[in-house]
Amino acid sequence: MADGTCRIIPLGGLGEVGKNMTAFEAEGSIVVVDAGLAFPRDEHLGVDLVLPDFSYLSERRADIRGVVLTHGHEDHVGALPYLLREVGAPAIWATKLTLGLVKSKLDEHGLLRSSELREIDPDGAPIQLGPFRLEFIRMAHSIPDCVAVVLETPGGRIVCTGDYKIDHTPVDGLKTDVGRLAEIGNRGVDLLLGDSTNAELPGVTGSERLVGEAFRQLIPARTGRVLVASFASNVHRMQQAVDVAVQVGRKVCVVGRSMRKNLNIARSLGYMEVPDDTLIRPAELDDHPPERILILCTGSQGEPLSALTRIAYRDHPAVKIERGDSVIISAKPIPGNELRVHDAINRLARSGAEVLHQANAPVHVSGHGNAEELRLVLALLRPRAVMPVHGEFRMLAAHAQLARDSGVPANSIVMAENGSVVELSPRGVQIVGQVESGVTFVDGLGVGDVRDVALRDRRRLSEDGVLIVVATLASGDGATAAPELIARGFSEPGPLLEEMREEARRVLDECLRGDVREIKLVQEHLHDGVGQLVYDRTGRRPMILPVVIEV
């Protein structure tokens, strides 16, 4: 019987898609569930990855009892190497496939030997981490081996669903365990942290098996090569494509580093079955006629350096698209990637390929449950309180509405933000504070050294370019040389450049006449004078950088 409190601190994943991470804290101990990253948006110019802010966990590093991972997607495990390097953790807990993927990631970061990895068996005994007793429930999603986490805490029983859908016919037969959910619901759930991604969408998401049915209809009818692009971690999607290839006698070639890596991990751990004589290497593609080939590849999001993008731009060393080939893009563009995916489709169509994608063929289903599936989980668990997680605000709001509809009182629905401190006790649930939270940018080799001001400058530079005014200031009061101008990202016609140089000289002369010689002031005058002229003539505002040198 809970008679203490537990604090739940979401450090990512609220009001956004990606970088899911939540800290649970009771009696001085902390358990972290997931450590995900987000991919940068276009306005994050030049940023490679976006991580949660680890400040809070850094301060409390001695209290961390473990990190638990619900599944192997980047938005749930991608920040783990950075978390381990900056904060550390006594152990990482995950299911077999998730561990397999994480091991390979930690190995690349040189962190494998220093990390303590422990396997979760969803059907095994509960684990104890400090005051927390954890159980796990199998959930279906777009990667195998996902779990929900049930935490018995001093503040009450909490269920974190992780990402899920209710797939009654998953490819591996491992359904979302509705029986266990009902059993936990009967024990009594004090707080549900539920995946909100598709809360706005009515009805149910189709079963993963539907994509297999589409493959079985589409692939045998094709007479050229067939390419299937999907997420590199979508093991069941790959399995279903491989199954059809085996059935119709096509060899399978896997193109794209991450997909080859994941396929090897999944095969070696028993999550995928691919007959040895089915796989061929890219170099062997020319040994087989087109109608005997199926290519699995990365690039379903139109990522610039991915296999499908290079193939679409006729820049891939091993795969050239020819008339009669078919490309199945078995994924949905993540918001922000639409144009890149459209570009790839256009390029492929221009090369003579038939392109099948979600708009014209049933070749994709979501990995997240729609509203009716969320309602079912609410009905099975009957939580006393609900905290929608994993999603933009509109998705959280839609999930909150589903919770209200299911009978959860409005004052027991917590709309938290990243950094909110949510307290669960026998008296209920409430937000009691806020800790530092936010984002850390990874840019090149630097973690956390790119700040908003740099992004603001990059934005400004990207809009109108930069104009550098170089002026020399003679130390006597002799005449000044004509200033030099350097423009980048700003295509000035010759006469305007000359006019700007004249204006800079005029400003300089005026400064000298007025005995304004302080470099900062001269720079300011140059900035304002030249900037105004450029704006008057062109309507643009390039960044003006005056460089004044005393000689």
Next chain:
Amino acid sequence: MADGTCRIIPLGGLGEVGKNMTAFEAEGSIVVVDAGLAFPRDEHLGVDLVLPDFSYLSERRADIRGVVLTHGHEDHVGALPYLLREVGAPAIWATKLTLGLVKSKLDEHGLLRSSELREIDPDGAPIQLGPFRLEFIRMAHSIPDCVAVVLETPGGRIVCTGDYKIDHTPVDGLKTDVGRLAEIGNRGVDLLLGDSTNAELPGVTGSERLVGEAFRQLIPARTGRVLVASFASNVHRMQQAVDVAVQVGRKVCVVGRSMRKNLNIARSLGYMEVPDDTLIRPAELDDHPPERILILCTGSQGEPLSALTRIAYRDHPAVKIERGDSVIISAKPIPGNELRVHDAINRLARSGAEVLHQANAPVHVSGHGNAEELRLVLALLRPRAVMPVHGEFRMLAAHAQLARDSGVPANSIVMAENGSVVELSPRGVQIVGQVESGVTFVDGLGVGDVRDVALRDRRRLSEDGVLIVVATLASGDGATAAPELIARGFSEPGPLLEEMREEARRVLDECLRGDVREIKLVQEHLHDGVGQLVYDRTGRRPMILPVVIEV
């Protein structure tokens, strides 16, 4: 009986969405159909508008007999002021509403008095422009008063559909005139230029009336204010929202300059009916209770300065969202605008509004026909040859497939590109050449002066920022002063800055020791030395601009 030739030169709209413009040329005369613009993509950093390249028309300006506009959307008329200023035209032909919208646009550009505007009556007599005889057919679309153009040319009969859908129940009762299409088909069509936008999508697009039905279900049930955001030119969408408002006794307030302007034009020309006492000004909003207000506003694409975006960011002077308000986003994000629209939805939801949009309510239909509608037009016209227009390559390819399915021989389907010269004669249709074509960027007040190299520089600047190295070179062989560094969009830690300065000094000294004094060479050495150091330390490649001054 055609016994000559006609050349069709698409100057925009092929392999892209937007800036539709096609020149028809016979016996030394040219007729231009449409003069549209495109909106810049994110990679067009800082560009405001994208226009077709007018080079070809400029060279042939004396031969232009007229510009014909199919409808009033920006992607069909937006480039007109620029075309008139750069090339000119003896007359512009369009239907009444299109002319009304164009007049206002030309007035803003100071071009109204110098332009000859002629009204098209779709039911009237044909018009003769040089060797071309033109007839028009009413087509339904997401703006009233659209027409297809039938051109009798020396090379044969050509039909340009313009944008269309087959709406059997349009709001104004003016359906796509399938009877006229059949009649023209019976006369014999030598070449069809058909809208390809939705060629990939199966089935039919819903009637515009379906949105009205959704409004009639959704709006009366709401108890707070209702906002409806749509394209400012979607007159029927606005009419349907106004009709429901009148029915349930809500006052209507129109927010957003372009929507107010279009509503006024549409009302004054008889295309919209709004009782005078229904309309209120933004300043009067507070005089009425929330349940008595309906706001029509711009911003359905999340455009940065639009009404809805300002409302969402709580930055609008007249409209503040409160809990209980409902926002209907009655549009689909144009590819590339998804994130902006999602951001607006999240902000509105955070302010307590219920947001209805195409993903969770039937509040939008497309203005373009899907595959079955394109098939119907192919069946009615039975063209001897088909040239898919208006769309990205994949859409053109899908349209070509529909034409093949309908019995058009593969060698009579023309996959042209912008600038292709397509020749139609009694012997058939073929591509015979290529003229200069491409894009012209409008950036601030400048038209056409931003070139690809500037965009490439802006892209580079936006990724990693800029680093300026300022060095002075003493004219004797005395020691040099320490170089100065200026960084923007590149957040360097202090020690690295110091290290870079050291490196610059080392490079300079080395140059002097080797008697390398030519400024270009010294700059090159500085660029390479500092650039390599930055890359080694940070993995980034800011633009390095060395400035070397001889003193």
